[in-house]
Amino acid sequence: MQRYFVTPAQFAEDRVEITGDDARHITKVMRGRLGDKFILSDGVSREALFKIDDMDGHRVLAVLLEPLEMNHEPRLQVTIAQSLPKGDKMETVIQKCTEIGAVSFVPFLSERTIVQYDAKKEVKRLERWRKIAKEAAEQAHRNRIPAVDQPMSWKNLLAAFDGYDAVYFCYEKESGAQLRDKLKPFVEAVLQADDSKASLLLVVGPEGGFTEQECRAAEQAGAVSVALGRRILRCETAGMTALACALYESGEMGGV
Known part of the structure; x- marks a missing residue:
């Protein structure tokens, strides 16, 4: 309907x-x-x-x-922080991640961001992104429209990490921790109570990925560096993959 x-x-x-x-x-x-x-x-x-x-x-x-009951929103509140990609890829990220279940989006600028930020143009782009989030939320029968923030600097993004229960930094050079391995104990610890909710920030890089310096800065700010498997994903695919994995582990897609 x-x-x-x-x-x-x-x-x-x-x-x-x-x-x-x-x-x-x-x-x-x-x-x-x-x-x-x-x-x-x-x-x-x-x-x-x-x-x-x-x-x-x-x-x-x-x-x-x-x-009607409002029961279509996930208990695990996942925000996608996406370094601005080229072209209309951000529209794809917002549309598909809204359908999957993201609660908000934080576009940001990182060292390898190719897009030239223009504040005047971003006003119209932000309007379009929010319209896409609304239409995707309607199509997916969401109870709420995900928020889409104004693009922020890398420094401001790092400062925002404290506002989340956990921050996972998706890094293609991470050779140890896999996202799933970190998600399981987090989900078990935070979502034990029937009425509890938890906030999770997934940080995704641009086409060229993150630098080692950015990875160290993210970890110093409280993020956990994680890998998304042995394959290198496009920037517009990485957020969707990480989001689906997180919601699966929290039971939204038949997980726990």
Whole structure:
């Protein structure tokens, strides 16, 4: 069933007015009719089944039929910190990792980042990234839209490590620790209680990977350097692989 997100303020009543792109999608793309049903979520604490009560080409009025449980979000709250890749690869990372279950994204600049950062252009790019996250969350029946932060410096990213229960630095030259080996004890220790949640940051490099100096700096800031197997993954693949592994180990995909 089709799903849309509205603001908590819109969800304050049992009747909701939908406008903008979502209204056009309902009326033009989905060819909605009076009585058609869909799910609305405020992305915070409320979700319900609605039906179309009135509409025109610019707005849709819907009435609440029944509240629904918000049970599609993972207990392990994984954030993907992705060094800005070339072209539209960041869009792929956001779309696919949203579908898998990432809760937020932190784009950043590292030593081998090829993209030339332009603050003016980044405003439009950030709008597009957030739109992609919203659409992917709707498609995947997420209860919340993952946050997409403004790109930050490597220094600021290191300073943010303290805000997470664990930080794993995905490093292709790591010859010892495998991500899975580090995940298992972390998941067992933090997610034992039925209602507990844990935050995990996965740090992924650009096309050229990280330098040894960046690896040492990350470890000094509290990260654990991990490998993702014996094959070298593209930068847009590494985050998806690490995320899927983390959610599997936490039981989201039939793991523990």
